[in-house]
Amino acid sequence: MYDQLEKLIRLQELDRETARIGQKIAEIEPQIEETRLHLAAAERALEEGKAKVESTRKDRRTAEKDLETQIDKRRKFQEQQSKVKTNKEYQALMGELETLKVAETAAEDRILALMEGQAEAERLLPGLTAEVARERAEFQQKEKVLRAAEAQLRGEMAAAESARGAVVATLEQVSLQTYQRIQRLRGNLVVVEAREEFCLGCRTKLPPQQFMEAMSNSTLKACPHCHRILYYLKPEIGASPAAPAEAAPSAAAGSADAGPAA
Ligand SMILES: [Zn+2]
Numbered sequence: 001m002y003d004q005l006e007k008l009i010r011l012q013e014l015d016r017e018t019a020r021i022g023q024k025i026a027e028i029e030p031q032i033e034e035t036r037l038h039l040a041a042a043e044r045a046l047e048e049g050k051a052k053v054e055s056t057r058k059d060r061r062t063a064e065k066d067l068e069t070q071i072d073k074r075r076k077f078q079e080q081q082s083k084v085k086t087n088k089e090y091q092a093l094m095g096e097l098e099t100l101k102v103a104e105t106a107a108e109d110r111i112l113a114l115m116e117g118q119a120e121a122e123r124l125l126p127g128l129t130a131e132v133a134r135e136r137a138e139f140q141q142k143e144k145v146l147r148a149a150e151a152q153l154r155g156e157m158a159a160a161e162s163a164r165g166a167v168v169a170t171l172e173q174v175s176l177q178t179y180q181r182i183q184r185l186r187g188n189l190v191v192v193e194a195r196e197e198f199c200l201g202c203r204t205k206l207p208p209q210q211f212m213e214a215m216s217n218s219t220l221k222a223c224p225h226c227h228r229i230l231y232y233l234k235p236e237i238g239a240s241p242a243a244p245a246e247a248a249p250s251a252a253a254g255s256a257d258a259g260p261a262a
Pocket of ligand 1: 199200201202203204223224225226227228
């Protein structure tokens, strides 16, 4: 085979290899990010749990102060009890005291409810804390594994790039330019097999003359349809030496393989 053609095939292998590795490296960061998000969600839930405890505690303190104020107020009214002179004044004072007592009971109920709320919020904290620890351990473990995989891939990438550089160094300028021109148009499928008179790049039938030229592997021959560079591989000769090469296309369709037994 023409050495430039051979080298272009190798170059293409390496280009596909580096693209494949590059793709895998690109997938690593999002995977780490996803686990990081799980950890962040657990941390947020814990923070919210702590804030809930704190806010119920504050509300309780406020309610307790309100109750103290109310109790003071009631005591002052009670002290006045001995000073009232008329029955009407006494009635008014009793009414006032009754109202204050109702308000006190309501304040006490509110404090109880807030204490329960606080206790409930506190009960949730150990579970939330454990969840953060679990997510953090999982994140650290996953990150470690993924970073190791990334380092491995970067090593493979460096090797492939170095091999690619070595191939490029031995390529003739015109071969490399042709390859790069097609690559810009067609991606990493530049050099393709011509088989059974078809270009396997675009699946179009080649004119007999073009196919004959491709079969020779002696030059950089482009497919007239997709302009990819063609090469030819001799069909694998099966166990049947009698089968002529020309018969291969139709025989290949039927996989019954009567040949080998004979
Ligand atoms: Zn083609």
